[in-house]
Structure formats: C-alpha cells, structure tokens
Amino acid sequence: MTPTPHLRLAIIGGGPAGLMAAEAACAAGVAVDLYDTMGSVGRKFLLAGKGGLNLTHSEPPARFVERYGARGKEIRRWFEEFDADALRAWARGLGVDTFAGSSGRVFPVGLKAAPLLRAWLRRLRESGVTFHMHHRWLGWQAHDTLHFATPQGERTVPASAVILALGGASWPQLGSDGAWVKPLQQAGVDIAPLQPANCGFELDWSEHLSSRFGGAPLKPVVAHWIDRRGVAHARQGECVLSEYGIEGSLIYAIGAELREQMAERGEARLMLDLVPGYTEPVLADRLAAPRGKHSIGDWLRRRAGLDAAKCALVFELTGKPVLADPPALAKQLKALSLRLRAPRPVAEAISTAGGVRLEALDENQMLRARPGVFCAGEMLDWEAPTGGYLLTACFASGLIAGRGAARWLGAGHAASR
Numbered sequence: 001m002t003p004t005p006h007l008r009l010a011i012i013g014g015g016p017a018g019l020m021a022a023e024a025a026c027a028a029g030v031a032v033d034l035y036d037t038m039g040s041v042g043r044k045f046l047l048a049g050k051g052g053l054n055l056t057h058s059e060p061p062a063r064f065v066e067r068y069g070a071r072g073k074e075i076r077r078w079f080e081e082f083d084a085d086a087l088r089a090w091a092r093g094l095g096v097d098t099f100a101g102s103s104g105r106v107f108p109v110g111l112k113a114a115p116l117l118r119a120w121l122r123r124l125r126e127s128g129v130t131f132h133m134h135h136r137w138l139g140w141q142a143h144d145t146l147h148f149a150t151p152q153g154e155r156t157v158p159a160s161a162v163i164l165a166l167g168g169a170s171w172p173q174l175g176s177d178g179a180w181v182k183p184l185q186q187a188g189v190d191i192a193p194l195q196p197a198n199c200g201f202e203l204d205w206s207e208h209l210s211s212r213f214g215g216a217p218l219k220p221v222v223a224h225w226i227d228r229r230g231v232a233h234a235r236q237g238e239c240v241l242s243e244y245g246i247e248g249s250l251i252y253a254i255g256a257e258l259r260e261q262m263a264e265r266g267e268a269r270l271m272l273d274l275v276p277g278y279t280e281p282v283l284a285d286r287l288a289a290p291r292g293k294h295s296i297g298d299w300l301r302r303r304a305g306l307d308a309a310k311c312a313l314v315f316e317l318t319g320k321p322v323l324a325d326p327p328a329l330a331k332q333l334k335a336l337s338l339r340l341r342a343p344r345p346v347a348e349a350i351s352t353a354g355g356v357r358l359e360a361l362d363e364n365q366m367l368r369a370r371p372g373v374f375c376a377g378e379m380l381d382w383e384a385p386t387g388g389y390l391l392t393a394c395f396a397s398g399l400i401a402g403r404g405a406a407r408w409l410g411a412g413h414a415a416s417r
Helices: 016-027 043-049 061-066 069-079 084-093 114-127 181-186 207-213 249-253 255-265 280-288 296-304 308-317 326-334 389-408
Strands: 004-012 030-035 098-100 105-108 130-132 136-142 145-150 153-158 161-164 191-197 217-226 232-241 245-247 268-273 336-340 351-356 373-375
Touching: 004 016, 004 389, 016 030, 016 114, 016 161, 016 389, 043 114, 061 069, 069 389, 084 098, 084 105, 084 389, 136 153, 136 181, 161 389, 181 191, 191 255, 207 308, 217 249, 217 308, 232 249, 232 308, 245 249, 245 336, 249 255, 255 268, 280 296, 280 326, 296 308, 308 326, 308 336, 326 336, 373 389
Parallel strands: 004 030, 004 161, 030 130, 161 373
Antiparallel strands: 098 105, 136 145, 145 153, 191 351, 217 232, 217 268, 232 245, 268 336
C-alpha cells in the first residue's frame, strides 16, 4: 500500500521490534521515519547471527508460551497475531529458508543474519521507510515533538505517533543502554527496574580454577533447585565454568528464579548432578573398587566418567575426607552444591528483564499515560531464555505496535487486513 504522507509515524529503535513495527505500519498505509542512535540498524541482530541466528523454536505452542513465565498469558496474545510459524514464513518471504535443529531451535539456512537483514532493509526502503541514523532520543521537548541529539547538534521532530523500540540495557555498545527510562518515568510511565537476564552468576572460585578452567563446558549435567514456594525442580542441560562463576544455556533457562532468590535471600543455591548416567548407589559401588596406584582425578575419570573440568570443580568444592569416602563422594557428585552470590552486570547480559510494565499499555501496546506513544520489544517487562524465544516475542510485539499505531492514526481499515 502506498504510504499516506500526512500520516507520519516515528519509530525510535532499529532492532527487530522496531523494524517489524515499520513493516506493519507501512503495510497499513502509514509513512514511517525510523530513527536509531547507531550508524546502522540491526546491530544486536547481527551479533546474534554470529551464533547462527537462532530465530525461533519448533516446540508445540503451549510449551513455547511457558518459556515466558509469569508473562505467558500476555505474550500468548501476541502470538495469536505472529507466532513461530509466522516468523518462519516471513523469513521465507524474504528468500531465506529455515530449518529446525536437533534441539528444536530454528535457524536460517546458511546460519547467518546478514542476508536476512539485507533483504529486509531493502524491502523496507522500497516500501517507503526513511532511515535516520545517529539520532539519539533525548525525550520530548513538547507534547508531540521528539528531541534528538545528532552529530550536527540537537534536533526536534514533530510526529503524529511514536513507537519506542529502544531495547533493554544489555550490550549498550550496540545502542541499547536503558537511557529511555528517565524520560518515560518523567512522563508517568510505570517501569519495572531493569535487571540482567540470560546472564552468568558469580561464585567464589580459587585462582587455579578461574585461570585454568574458565570457559570449560560442563556437560551433561542436571541442575536441581528449590523454588521460592519450596517446590523442587530438576533440569538437564549444559553450562560453562567462567572466570567469575558459571554461565551457559542451562543457567540462563533458570536464571529468573535464581535472580529472584538472590533478591529475597542475598544468595541462591543450586545443586549439580555431574554424573546423570549413574544412580548414586551404582556410582558408590564403582568408586569403592580398589584404586591401586591411580590418582583420585584419574579414578574419577575412569570410574565416574568425569572430564578434567568436572574433576577440577569437584576438587574445588570437596574436602579430603569426602574424597576418601566412596559413598560420600558419590553423594557429592550427584548433588554438588553451588552458592551463587550475584548475577553479572546487566551490560554483560544477553537480554534484560524489567522495563515498561505491560499493565501500562493498552491492547495495542499504546502507553495509557501517553496516548499516541507505543512500545515494543525488549524494553517491555517480560523475559525469556535463549532458544529463539527472545527474537520471536520481539518480532511479534513490534508487529502489534505497528498495527496499533496505524489504527490510532486512522488507518485501521488497512491494519486489520
């Protein structure tokens, strides 16, 4: 549809949510100006592409929505308009086929973000989206006038409506630094504190473990923890020893619970089963066999299947009396207790928890406190583990905001098609 010039929408933020909002609004006949603080859009999207660009996940919808925890009910509504299948079809429409790996994660064929982003930007420009780079949003100078800092000095821009898709506060060097919190709070918007999500956690490692085994994987392991309601949980996966503590996909998946425990208790407890292939009695019998001249490390490798990193972790947290007692050692290997002190800073995190509370938005993602201003993407108060869930929800929320802004501007007859 040809954009109507007098219906002018400003979108601030050029990540997946902002770009999808631009596409949806253009399709509804709205002229779009997209502003970004960086010199090009999609910086974090391209960074995700270095790991193959995990776009979404192929698991059943009900299980998919569970990944969003307490916000699952709200996000289920987003997926009624744009879900994982729709995302794959959208990529295919840009000439990029996708495939589901053995874990269920969905990637573009070629495992790269750049071809998808190039095709998308080409289509957006052909649709009439105008891009304005090096525009850092400072807030409002008047009720409907946007205030930007640019290399040429400060600039004000009137806009008929605005979509904010400014990201969280992780990876600020790519443009999302959370500076939007202050002007929105001044406008009366309810914002949950920004916190690190999909991040590592700190432990007190010795210099030996930190320097020798930082970056070493632990796989497979089973994490055991008790939630704040006293319910026991277990989850198998992989994690990584780091110089400061522990990180990786298994930790990210349960990070929200660990973070909330720390907020309440000052720490979180996690137990790792380092040998999920053996029961504790069988493991105790294997370790009780005569060791002969083998060192304890060699014995653990031979009889329990532990690699060097797992052995180092056991030695770090286990005293000599337990190492010499096969039943006690088996118990330790099946439930190695970790005392997590703190999450890593939000700037290091993969994503951000907190943000504009969903209750501050109407069904079109317009701010109740600021009519004509819509929000989308990671700056909203939701979180999810890695695995394609983050990107899927960012795309979906951007599409809803774009359609909502178009309706608000009076183009609802096109937005509803």
